[in-house]
Amino acid sequence: MPPRQQQPSRQREIRTDIPHTARIWNYWMGGRQNYEVDRRVGSAATELDPGITALAAESRRFLRRAVGHLAGDLGIRQFLDIGAGLLATDNTHEVACGLNPAARVVYVDNDPLVLTHGRTQLTDPRAVYLDADLREPDLLFARAADILDLDEPVAVMFMGVLGHCERIGELRGVVADSMARVCRGSYLAYWDGTTDSADFVRMCATYENVTAVPYFPRDHCELRSIFAELELLKPGFVPLTRWRRPAGEPVPTVPVSGYGAVARKP
Numbered sequence: 253m254p255p256r257q258q259q260p261s262r263q264r265e266i267r268t269d270i271p272h273t274a275r276i277w278n279y280w281m282g283g284r285q286n287y288e289v290d291r292r293v294g295s296a297a298t299e300l301d302p303g304i305t306a307l308a309a310e311s312r313r314f315l316r317r318a319v320g321h322l323a324g325d326l327g328i329r330q331f332l333d334i335g336a337g338l339l340a341t342d343n344t345h346e347v348a349c350g351l352n353p354a355a356r357v358v359y360v361d362n363d364p365l366v367l368t369h370g371r372t373q374l375t376d377p378r379a380v381y382l383d384a385d386l387r388e389p390d391l392l393f394a395r396a397a398d399i400l401d402l403d404e405p406v407a408v409m410f411m412g413v414l415g416h417c418e419r420i421g422e423l424r425g426v427v428a429d430s431m432a433r434v435c436r437g438s439y440l441a442y443w444d445g446t447t448d449s450a451d452f453v454r455m456c457a458t459y460e461n462v463t464a465v466p467y468f469p470r471d472h473c474e475l476r477s478i479f480a481e482l483e484l485l486k487p488g489f490v491p492l493t494r495w496r497r498p499a500g501e502p503v504p505t506v507p508v509s510g511y512g513a514v515a516r517k518p
Contacts, residue, residue, distance in 0.1 A: 268287045268288075271293040272290060272365060274337045274363060274365065274366050276294045276297070277338070278340060280294055280297075280304055282305075282308075282309075282341075285338050285339075285369055293459075297458070300454055300455040301449065301454070302451070303507045306506050307445065309504075310504065311510060313497075314411075315347070315411055319441070321485075321514065322348070322439055322441065322514065323348040323351040324351040326439070327352070328352075328406075328407045328439060329355045329356065330356055330406040331344055331348050331406070332406050332409065332434075333357065333358065333359050333360065333409040334360040334408065334410055334413065334430070335361060335411070335414075335416075336359035336366070336381075336409075336411070337413075339373050344379075345379035356378050356379070358379075358380055359382065360382045360386070360392060361382075361383070367383055383395075384396075387426070389426075389430060389433065402433065402435065405435060405437040405438045406435075406439075408431060408434060408440050408441070409441045410430075410443075412444055413444075414426060414444055415469060416468070423470075424477065427442070427478045428481070431481070436517055437517065438516075439515065440479075440513075440515045440517070441514045442478070443510055443513075444510065444512075445467065445470075445509050446511050447469045447470060447472075447509070449507040451507070452509035453509075456468070456469050475489070476489045479513065482516060483515055483517075484515045485514045485515060490513070491508065491510065493508050495513070
């Protein structure tokens with residue numbers, strides 16, 4: 253199904269004097285879509301938690317392995333990357349379409365800065381940015397259905413974004429509602445930050461006072477409950493450093509406070 257024409261981005265002044273969550277994360281990942289104010293905040297956070305840049309790198313490696321398994325090994329052709337943020341390296345469409353030329357990728361975000369940057373940089377016709385909010389699932393999935401065939405399997409992705417949900421009940425609800433809207437045989441690819449590292453927890457608490465979008469790390473046992481109605485693929489819900497890691501690939505020497513998994517809707 254060919255993608256429809258993209259919606260125009262909502263206009264909002266891009267402030268370069270105020271730190272921005274997506275740009276700070278981009279800085280931690282080694283990207284270039286950030287400004288001095290973002291680098292200052294990102295560097296200060298690194299002093300609180302030296303493992304944050306390793307978490308950013310490992311989260312991208314997890315995305316690459318998860319999408320690669322879905323597109324390459326399992327033959328999934330449709331990807332819905334919700335809360336996608338700024339493009340960096342090894343993006344979902346690059347991995348999926350590189351393995352399966354028939355793949356289609358819908359990036360979802362509601363941040364005007366992310367949408368503007370994404371639509372400017374995204375040149376592959378098999379991928380689009382969609383302006384929608386994960387807290388408005390009716391609108392999100394109605395717009396996604398104009399691009400993807402929801403009667404066929406879809407890989408729904410939440411890559412480190414649901415930690416912005418203040419309550420665990422809200423997080424569980426977003427996942428359950430999203431998976432209820434896709435057909436059997438669809439997949440959930442998910443990771444979030446956890447409370448394994450005291451440095452990471454402290455950094456998140458400090459970070460909350462700097463940006464308008466706080467992040468709430470949670471115990472990984474609590475997060476595992478979101479997979480109750482799904483079939484976890486091996487190796488299960490595990491630290492990002494352990495999920496299908498290639499033999500011989502070096503493991504970070506600093507704590508990485510993130511868990512992830514891929515699961516199938518039976």
